Amino acid sequence: xxxxxxxCSTSTIFSHGYIYPKEDRPLRDLLRKxxxxxxQQIRTLERVILAQVFDHTSFQLLETIIGVGKILALTIxxxxxxxxxxxxxxxxxxxxxxxxxxxFSNQ
Numbered sequence: 001x002x003x004x005x006x007x008c009s010t011s012t013i014f015s016h017g018y019i020y021p022k023e024d025r026p027l028r029d030l031l032r033k034x035x036x037x038x039x040q041q042i043r044t045l046e047r048v049i050l051a052q053v054f055d056h057t058s059f060q061l062l063e064t065i066i067g068v069g070k071i072l073a074l075t076i077x078x079x080x081x082x083x084x085x086x087x088x089x090x091x092x093x094x095x096x097x098x099x100x101x102x103x104f105s106n107q
Contacts, residue, residue: 053077
């Protein structure tokens with residue numbers, strides 16, 4: 001097992017930095033590159049999907065709810081489908097698992 005090595009710097013951003021052992025640096029760099037690539041792919045997917053639903057009124061209305069951003073609005077929009085299939089708000093709340101169940105199969 002290798003010991004951790006720390007370095008103090010005068011930087012105000014990072015007061016302590018970790019120095020990877022020389023033999024671990026290639027793996028660290030590879031993981032950083034892969035993580036960067038995954039983040040790029042996620043951003044590309046989000047951009048393409050959002051471009052397809054951005055003009056839909058339902059999606060735009062969801063974004064006006066406090067605390068609901070683009071990704072959550074997209075998830076709600078795509079998971080819900082046509083909101084008109086729910087006869088009343090309680091039906092949608094039940095579908096969303098926002099209300100407790102009062103029926104039990106074994107009672």
